[in-house]
Amino acid sequence: MANDDKAPAPAGKPEDPKVKAAEARPEVLLTPKPRGSGGARSGTGSTRKRPPRKSAAPATVDLVGYDSTNEDDQYPYGDNEMNRILLVDLSERELRRRATVAEIVQRYKTIDETKDKSGGLTARQRLEYDQYRRTLDQDEVIDPFYREVVATLLQQNSDSLTTLLHEHGLMGSQRGVPGDGNGLDGREQEVAGVAGLLQLDNITEPDRPGFRSKVTQAQGEYRENRELFSAVFAALSGQHQVTVRSQIQQGLVDDAIVGTIRPGGSISKRRDPRTGEISENSDTLLRRDNVVYALSARSVAGVVRKLAADRVSAADPWLSSRIDAAFDSLTGVLSGGPASSLEIVLPDLEDSVDVEIVQENLHAVQAIYFSFMLEEARLFQVVERIVDLFRQGLLPLGRGKAGDYLFRYYKTAGERITEAERRDLYMRAFGAPGGDPNGNMPNREFNELWLRFVSAVSNFSRQISVEKLLRQTVPMSVSQEQVRKAARDLAANLSLHGYGIAYFAATDLQQSILEFRDLLSDPEVRGAFGARDMWQVVDQVNANYLGGTRNTYRYRVQANAGAIVVRWLAKNQQRLTGRFGLEVISIDALTNPQLRALGSDRPLVDPTDWDLVNACEQWLAVGGVQDQSIEQYSQPIESPVITSKPIEMPRAARDVLDSVGISLPGM
Template sequence: MMNIRFYDLAEREIEARARLENEWQRLDNRKSKGAGNNNGSGNTSGNGTLGTADQLEYARLTSLKAIADGTVGKPPQFIDPLFASVRTLLASNNFGLNPIDVEYVFTGKVPEAVLKFPSLAKPDQSNEVVRVALTLGLLQLWGAPVPRLVADKSDNAVPDKTHQNYSSFGEVMVRAMARASANLPLAAHTLKTLVDAVNVPGDRRSPDISTVDFAKTFEKLLDRDVQVSDPSIKLQIEDAFERVQRIGADTPLHEFVLNLPDLEAATDIEVIPEHCRLMGSFIFASAFEELKAFQVVDKLVELSQRGEIPLMRGPAGTQLYNYWREAPNRMSEVERQNFYAMTLGLPTGQPGVGVNADFQDLWLRFVSSISTLVRESRVENLLRSNIPLAVNQQQVKKAARDLAHNMSSRGYGMAFYAAADLNKQINEIIQLLSNKELQRVFGATSPYDVIEQVAQTELGGARNSSKYRMLATSGAIITNWIADHADRLRDPTLPMIDLQNVAYPPARASGATAVSNPTDYDLVNACEMWLADSAMGEDRVAILSEPRESPQHSSRPIQIPSIARDLLEGTGLGLGMGYGGGYGGGYGNGNGAAPARANGRSYGVY
């Protein structure tokens, strides 16, 4: 088992090198163009140099780049922060374990990620391959916080001991090493079985294994209390590995919700990232509703049925026909409006629908808090004053926690499936309206031109597509950021926003977008765009950024006996909370007041 290629480590190394190159190139371009700016310490530059903070970062990246390229008199080293940190701690005399040197194999400039232990005898190397590979897999599986790397005096890439993640990473690594060592026979048997499963007889290449798949399979075996002496251990390992990879079977729809936390755990807040993420789908869909995109496509289908669209046989006609044929399988407008009311608190649902009355206020408070924090930090840096910020990180964290708690409590039942259905329908609409043949019929150059023209001529008027497109994108960025950073909500010591990241945005990894992998910089931009397109005044933003007492609501749906529900509805106090005390030209907001209406429909979240 000494020549196993752990391909996920190779992929991590390739991504780490791409990130390093992008970040170094960004600073190098700024240095070359003389794009000096305020570095946070009051220094500015315009002579081709960088600010102090950027100079330090540029020097760090330059040193790591030389180590990665092998131009420091040594072979190229791995610069993936995870592997480099594990390698350094294993070789350290201060880690509490016997020092072990773990190295790697490069083929030219391609990382092979074959673990080597030059200081150990061959019989001992096999056990260390198992132990270290499992440790690397568990660290990834557990989401261990990884410190950044720096170059030491010997030109080695090592973890930065001053980084905030250094201590936490060491603690998680000790736990992973202990778990691997305590169950080493089972881990070794598991890895050997996996190698045999993927190895092709007669193939001289090293078998490819993922350390994460190894760790997942190992954890499943521990959950089942499988012992090495179990006569069926081979079948148990193969079954666990198959479940990890889902070979030969599609994942059931009811298993699509990922990484649900233990709701019975003793925590002061239950945040379910996937529930937060699906709210972005409803915001996106409700923006399309405002654009009349759903109604426009329905009108196009109707016109096509009557033969009033001059389309020849082709992809556009086929898409319209398929859209018409699948109509019974899609949600109706009434059903969509009910989901908007249940998740986003929009007063569009039918009587009896449970309206999420707190969402709009919590959403605007979070967006306003982010905006106010960043603006005040910039003013503080400009004036170099010691005046405390009116909105601090903990107030922002409270606003985020309240919003995340609200979104998590509204993701149960059919909400996820409805979000997935809406995502599919929106993609179909964009694909249809992007058809060049259909666009030529209306003299349009984009899908939104088609929407505006059909809405104007057939549906009584068009909306501002630029505004609602921006709101849809901003909403998706904000909800995805909250879902991706739920750990910051749980840890009171972590800052909610990395202001350094906002001031000096990192380079984006290849293939990543602001929506799929939002950074703190993307979040701030999305919040500012939301406030701008919502025409939110400065005074209103300042008021909303002030802390308020968290709303009282349960973290999970509570079943109400049908008799009690019927009694409440019979007295006009139905559980919908959407018709509290009067209509006022629109549905009530649950507090006896009706929200202001625009263009005939209230969309307070906008």
């Protein structure tokens, strides 16, 4: 990354003669002076005089179009010294990411050095090896979370970013030589604030679906409380003076931060080849013994969120005291207080733990449940019977699309999942009868967990529909937390049984269902059975060839409703943890007619809370579940024992089964 000390002129913009003349001035050595009786100064070193800013940065800025090569954007604070702000939470994330990449580099290096025995690196590994080495040798941030946040705010690609990128926790304004210590500029505050809010909500995986929408929501929260953020940044930016050395020793920042401002450039060139440490000399501007101000973007976001929840405004006359109190309550430390005044703060065991609910597993289970309901309606058996009639010449079909499909279906019979294999899959996912119990892990808890969740949602929505006055006088029998608990139990159960072949089988079943729909809706096929739609074809084949009709209406409604329920669980997995203080079901979505009208156009892909409630009501209605049963099932019970992943059978149990002739595959 180019050194910020000497930024190029923006493309297409004529150079200012005054600025050009200032660039040509010789460097002067500035003697740092303490700021006040207790102020800590920044590091010493030679600095370059810059012309004063032509205009101050606006208080409200649009991140899109921000240009760090602009003199006014890059050096916003004039010509004085600065006390640098180190964003320690961002620098710690960057340090962890660099450690991960360094492990990959070391692994590739070992393979390369032992190529006589290992065979060496492949062409692809060689490219990755070189790329990772170049990445580690630059100061520019490589943390994918932070880069994706900036890319979203700037509406750019994360690989082509050139602005608002920190280096080891130092934003651009804090890497400039001049400065008056006023802190981060408005753009940098917004990026740090949004990143802090996302960390606070544990939304730090940029490859997860919906990450960019979460960034946009966090930006909205930031801009709604912009004045509070500015006040908290100003209040906390100068409170915690630390040395660079102490932050390196505590594992909060990479030691490459030494000299990142000057001399900058390649990190490997700054390291002593004998000791591996970053060298310091008279040209090094940022050294280990320099004092910086430690600041956490996550702590700033937490303080602002607490103040906003308490309805504290930026104009509050006691704002400074309220900020200090909020910070102390969040960190659990009352500065200077006796031991009896310290708050007991235990670790959050749910922090960064989402392993119980794997979104991809739920997507697979959604398709399998849809297929299971259609299996109950004998959709697969109907198609098989139609193929048999076609093969025997008993189906009056001519040349056309339907005949082509039936012939292809007959030829590729050995490539499809058989009915026995589908029944095994349904048994493992939902505990459905018909599969082989000796080769599966049946989901025996599914039926009860499913009924408890859909009943809790139904009961909760019915309570919300009661008049407001009545809701104030009669306690609700089902609370948000009871719904959350029932949802999490069901989601964790389905996730556990969605491992293995489930996702791959789900894609195959989905394709089969789409093909069956097109076949049974074909005019030739419908005409052959005298039917007006595909479901009349299913009824005709069931009645005449498969031993009697089935309640196809019930199964297709439950297939659609059940798929919406499972998809909602997958989409809202973070709301089910209860860590963010969010409603598990939005009351406004149930009571506001305008919000109800904004239901999803594709509820099977992106269901809303209103879609969930409707799906639960439909599933219960067509299933004939009585109101007293709904009331009973909506009450909570102790959560079942659900592991985050399938557990291998203990060795002792496997030996017992082997002794009686039952052999299980190794795991």
